Amino acid sequence: MKVFTILLLIFFCGSSNVWSSSKYEKLEERIRVLEKRKTDSKPNISSTATGLSNRFNPALSVNGLFLGTYNDEGNYDSSKEVRTGVKIQELEIRMAAYVDTFLRADITLAFEGTSNFEVEEAIAEALLSKNLSFRAGKFLTPFGKHNQLHTHAYPFIDLPVVSEEILGEEGLNEIGVGASYFLPTNWFSEITFQVLEGANTNQFNGPAGSDFAYLIRQNNLWDLNEETTMELGASYVTGKNSLSPPSSFDNKTQLLGADLTFKWKPTGREAYKTWIWQTEFIGSFREQTQEGWYTSLQHQFAKTWWVQGRYSGYTIPNGINKEDKNQWSALLAWVPSEFSAVRLQYNHLNQATADENQVLLQLNFTLGSHPAHKY
Amino acid sequence: MKTYKLNIIFFVYFVSLTSVPFSWAGLNIITTTQDLASIAEELGGSLVKVNSLIKGNQDPHYIQPKPSYMVKMNRADLLIYQGLELEIGWLPVLIEGSRNPEIRLGQRGHLDASENISRLEVTVGDVNRSMGDIHPFGNPHYNLDPENGFIIAKSIFDKLVELDPENKLKYESNLSQFNQKLKAKINQWEKQMEPFRGTKIITYHKVWIYFAQKFGLVIPSTIEVKPGVPPTTKHLAYLTGLMKREKIKMIIQSNYYESKFAHMIADKTGATVQTLPAFVGGVPEAQDYFSLFDKINEVFIHNLKSGS
Numbered sequence: 001m002k003v004f005t006i007l008l009l010i011f012f013c014g015s016s017n018v019w020s021s022s023k024y025e026k027l028e029e030r031i032r033v034l035e036k037r038k039t040d041s042k043p044n045i046s047s048t049a050t051g052l053s054n055r056f057n058p059a060l061s062v063n064g065l066f067l068g069t070y071n072d073e074g075n076y077d078s079s080k081e082v083r084t085g086v087k088i089q090e091l092e093i094r095m096a097a098y099v100d101t102f103l104r105a106d107i108t109l110a111f112e113g114t115s116n117f118e119v120e121e122a123i124a125e126a127l128l129s130k131n132l133s134f135r136a137g138k139f140l141t142p143f144g145k146h147n148q149l150h151t152h153a154y155p156f157i158d159l160p161v162v163s164e165e166i167l168g169e170e171g172l173n174e175i176g177v178g179a180s181y182f183l184p185t186n187w188f189s190e191i192t193f194q195v196l197e198g199a200n201t202n203q204f205n206g207p208a209g210s211d212f213a214y215l216i217r218q219n220n221l222w223d224l225n226e227e228t229t230m231e232l233g234a235s236y237v238t239g240k241n242s243l244s245p246p247s248s249f250d251n252k253t254q255l256l257g258a259d260l261t262f263k264w265k266p267t268g269r270e271a272y273k274t275w276i277w278q279t280e281f282i283g284s285f286r287e288q289t290q291e292g293w294y295t296s297l298q299h300q301f302a303k304t305w306w307v308q309g310r311y312s313g314y315t316i317p318n319g320i321n322k323e324d325k326n327q328w329s330a331l332l333a334w335v336p337s338e339f340s341a342v343r344l345q346y347n348h349l350n351q352a353t354a355d356e357n358q359v360l361l362q363l364n365f366t367l368g369s370h371p372a373h374k375y
Numbered sequence: 376m377k378t379y380k381l382n383i384i385f386f387v388y389f390v391s392l393t394s395v396p397f398s399w400a401g402l403n404i405i406t407t408t409q410d411l412a413s414i415a416e417e418l419g420g421s422l423v424k425v426n427s428l429i430k431g432n433q434d435p436h437y438i439q440p441k442p443s444y445m446v447k448m449n450r451a452d453l454l455i456y457q458g459l460e461l462e463i464g465w466l467p468v469l470i471e472g473s474r475n476p477e478i479r480l481g482q483r484g485h486l487d488a489s490e491n492i493s494r495l496e497v498t499v500g501d502v503n504r505s506m507g508d509i510h511p512f513g514n515p516h517y518n519l520d521p522e523n524g525f526i527i528a529k530s531i532f533d534k535l536v537e538l539d540p541e542n543k544l545k546y547e548s549n550l551s552q553f554n555q556k557l558k559a560k561i562n563q564w565e566k567q568m569e570p571f572r573g574t575k576i577i578t579y580h581k582v583w584i585y586f587a588q589k590f591g592l593v594i595p596s597t598i599e600v601k602p603g604v605p606p607t608t609k610h611l612a613y614l615t616g617l618m619k620r621e622k623i624k625m626i627i628q629s630n631y632y633e634s635k636f637a638h639m640i641a642d643k644t645g646a647t648v649q650t651l652p653a654f655v656g657g658v659p660e661a662q663d664y665f666s667l668f669d670k671i672n673e674v675f676i677h678n679l680k681s682g683s
Contacts, residue, residue, distance in 0.1 A: 104471075131449070131474050182449060182474045188442035221442045226430075229441055263439070267430060268631050270437035303605060303633075337603065338464070339504060372468045375440050 058097035058105075061368035063152035065089035070359040081169065082158070082358050088113055089362065090151045092120065096371050102126055106371070108150060120150070120173070131182040138175045142192055142217045143235045144257040144280050146294075147171045153373060155276070155298055157345045157360045160312035161327040162292030166255075166284050168202040172237070174213070175199070188221040198239040203253045203284055206240030213239025219259075221375075229375075231261040241286055253286040263375075274300035288319045296329075306333040325351035340365040402539055405451040405478075407462050408435065409656035410518040411488055413663040414528050415455060417553045418535060422542050428469075431656025431667075434631035435461050436508070436603070440468035448473035451484065453538060455531065458489035461515035486534045488527050492517045495584055507601025516653065520585035521564065521668050524557050560665050564672050565590070571679045575621055577614065577646075579628030579637060582653050586671070595621060598628070598636050606636050618644040625678055629653035649674050 047053035067089035075084050091111040098104050103126050110120040123137040140148050146163055149155075158164075163171065178194030198204035198213030205211075219233030235257035242251065257280065264275040276298040283291040292314035300306045313326040327350070333343040340363075347358040402423045406412040412427035419425065428444050429435060435457070448454060448469055456462055470479060477484035494513025502511045517523045532550045536543050572591035576583075579598045587594050596617060600610045617623070623646060626637045630650040637648040651671055652658045661667040 127474055127476055127479075130476055133474055182445075186446070188446050190442075223441070223443045229443065231442075265439060268432040268434075269633075270434045270439075270631065272633060337504075337508070372440065372464050374468055374472070375442055 056097070058095040058107075059369040059371070061094045061366060061370035063090070063092040063094070063150070063370070064363075064365050064367070065091070065152055066363040067157065068361040071356060072358075073354050073356040082356075082360075089157075092150055092152055094370065099124070110151070118170075128179075131184070133180050134178070135180075136177040138173065141172045141174055141176075141194060141196060141215055141237075142219075143167070143172045143215060143237060143255065144282060145231075145233065145259045145261060145278060146280060148374075152364055152366070155278070155296060156308065156310055156329055156331055157343055157362045158329075158347070160280075160294035160296070160310060161325060161349070162280075162282050162294055162312050162314045165292065165314045166202065166282050166290050168200065172200055172203075172255075176212075176215075178215070187223075190219055192217040192219075196237075196239070203237075203255060203286075204239045204241050205243075206251070207242045208240075211240040213237055213253075224262075226267055228262065228264045231259070231263075233257075233259045235259075243286065251286065253284060256283045256285070257281065272300070272303050274298070274306075288316060288321060290314070290316050304335050306335060307331070308333070323352065325349065338366075402452045402535070403450055404453045404455065405448050406454075407456040407466065408518070408654050410654050410664055410667070411455045411457065411527065411531075413655045413667075414524065414553070415531050417664070418528060418531050418546060418549045420545065420549050422539065422545060423535070427656075431652055431654035431661065432630055432658070434629075435654075436464060438462070438465045440465040440472070442472065444469050445473040448478060449475050451475065451478055453484045453486060453534065454478040455486045455488055455534075457515055457518065458487040459494065459512045459515035459517075460510045483538060486530065488530055489513075489515070489517065490530055491526050492523055495588065496581070507599070508603030509601075514581060514584055516582045517585050519583060519653065519671075520589040521557065521561050521664075522589060523585065524664055525554060528553050528557075556665065560668065564668055567672050567676055571675065574625075574679055575623045576625045576627055577618060577623055577640075578626070579632045579634075582629050583627060595623070598626070598640070611636065611640060614640050615643045618646060625649065627651050630657055647678055649678055 047055075065088070066086070068086045069082055070084050071080075071082050074080050077083070088111070093109045094107065096104070096106040103124050106121065106123045106125070107119075108121040110118045112118065119138055121137070121139050123135055123139050125133060125135045128134050140150070142148050146154075146160065147167065159169070159171075174196035176194050176196035178192060180190060180192040183189040183191060192215070194215040196213040196215055198206055198211055204213050215235065215237045217233060217235040219231060221229055221231040224230050235255070237255040239253055240251055241253045259278070259280040261276070261278040266273050277296070279293065279295040281291075281293040283289070292312065294310060294312035296308065296310035298306060298308040308331040310329040310331075311326065312329075314323075315325075316323040328348045329345060331343060331345040333341050335341040343362045343364065345360040345362070347356070347360070349356040349358070401421070402419065404415050404419065404423050404425045406415060406425065406427045407429060409427045409429070409431045412425045415423065415425045426447060428447065429438055454470070456466055476482065479485060494517065496510075496514040498509060498511045502509060518527070528550060532546055535546050568590040573593060575593045575595055576587075577596060577598065578594055581597055581602060583594060586592070596614060598606050598614065600606055606614070618640065623644070626641055626646050626648045628634060628637055628648070628650055630652060634648055634650060640646065641648045651674055652661045652667060655661055655664055655667045657667070658670060661670045
């Protein structure tokens with residue numbers, strides 16, 4: 001400091017004709033500011049003494065889904081999922097962080113309505129070696145494409161009727177462990193194997209605690225050109241069920257899934273246009289067969305606008321529970337940013353009981369630091 | 376005779392064993408943008424193989440994390456990205472999904488090119504998303520100040536030497552060649568742009584602040600109301616007024632933005648709209664880091680001359 005002042009003085013004296021006194025004052029002022037800044041930036045480290053710190057808190061985010069519904073049928077039936085009214089469709093609270101150099105954890109807690117609480121996902125994940133990753137916890141299993149999505153990331157407001165009927169409202173969401181391997185091919189190819197609790201009441205829930213379900217999925221993605229990708233996947237799950245009374249037979253359920261997705265985004269206009277065409281087939285084979293499919297088309301036609309359509313069919317082809325229904329959906333979404341959307345959806349449900357016409361209006365928002373979504 | 380044959384077989388076997396893993400001895404580098412690829416290529420020369428994930432005419436904010444990118448990253452020895460949250464919407468998913476332990480954060484095969492950049496527009500104090508799509512750690516378009524080319528090159532050079540110390544001398548000579556060429560080019564660009572110091576322009580997004588700072592251009596406002604937010608009619612009216620008052624004759628925007636708003640204002644103010652590449656590869660002529668600025672400056676000089 002002293003040296004600096006002396007240097008300044010020398011400067012000042014040596015060239016007093018050039019250096020006016022106001023310039024000197026300005027320099028002094030700057031020195032004062034810089035010195036002040038130095039003392040201001042003195043860190044305040046108290047965690048050594050308190051043991052409390054916010055530094056390593058997980059990234060926290062909340063997804064809020066508010067839903068208004070109109071249904072022209074069955075509004076007095078309180079067991080119905082879709083009734084005229086307003087509700088909190090879901091609040092998802094997500095926490096994600098690295099646990100240590102080895103593990104990463106990702107937890108999603110969900111409130112449906114205002115009091116129904118559920119641990120939607122609690123995942124610990126590690127990369128065991130090159131290409132091989134491992135996960136344990138409770139998670140939305142990779143049975144097809146749609147089943148892996150959190151409610152806020154659904155392409156439509158609700159599930160396609162086939163998923164809802166076969167896997168249930170919560171989907172195939174299980175506690176388990178699994179490994180996923182990146183195959184050394186020239187295109188993206190991955191194989192996943194998981195051992196699951198098998199608790200899904202629609203399909204599994206075998207009589208013994210040890211009745212696990214086993215999942216295998218293989219999926220591939222190719223770049224058809226710079227702007228278009230094609231993804232093809234197949235999934236299979238097998239496990240015991242307790243849906244008919246225990247017998248000498250193994251009450252075995254086998255689930256089969258196949259999915260095909262095309263995505264297109266124009267190079268250089270990524271923010272403005274998209275086409276997505278996704279089709280999935282799901283079948284459940286046990287003492288009765290349930291099967292169905294959906295196909296959906298999503299089109300982004302301007303920076304903040306999407307228009308979408310979906311057809312989903314579902315059937316129990318034979319037996320006493322024989323059923324056949326299908327659902328047509330159309331959706332218009334206004335998406336001002338990646339953190340919020342207002343979506344309006346119309347459903348027409350053809351079924352054995354009275355057909356239903358539903359109108360759904362959803363406000364969807366993301367608060368905080370939310371991990372980027374997968375492709 | 377027999378032992379002779381056996382020897383040959385052993386020799387061939389031995390050679391094939393040792394040669395297979397070294398069939399590509401060089402470093403396999405993946406970058407996000409083509410600018411980084413261009414500089415990495417200059418430094419690595421024949422010792423490296425460089426591929427960029429995205430093209431210079433793509434909007435880096437809106438890239439989808441395609442699993443096909445993961446395949447490229449899976450086989451990479453080094454990942455270089457622009458940083459400052461430019462790639463936040465897709466790179467984390469790719470790093471995680473590529474299942475390549477070498478390129479993860481904190482590993483030797485991981486390089487954030489913004490590390491040593493002196494950043495502009497770093498937010499001080501609290502930020503929130505009502506401010507639009509802001510990058511709190513600073514504006515990520517630092518590649519558009521050619522002076523930053525030296526800094527990016529130095530960061531990449533250090534990384535190459537760290538990963539491949541045997542070829543240090545080669546990298547050193549490549550670096551000094553790159554620096555000399557860039558120095559000469561910057562002199563040329565500075566001279567070309569000198570007459571336009573202080574000229575005011577309007578841009579679509581805050582892509583050009585580093586460029587403007589380097590060449591002394593002034594950007595009083597942007598067409599976007601806030602980063603990532605398209606303009607309202609009120610804002611367009613304000614801009615029209617501003618441009619008439621300040622006699623602003625030029626609107627520039629990166630070529631991945633829609634230009635309808637710019638043309639609406641241009642029609643009312645008589646200004647010209649120029650779409651410019653913001654990255655190497657943005658237009659075919661901008662094939663490397665040097666020709667990117669050649670192209671940008673050519674457009675500027677042409678327009679500012681005819682405008683005045």
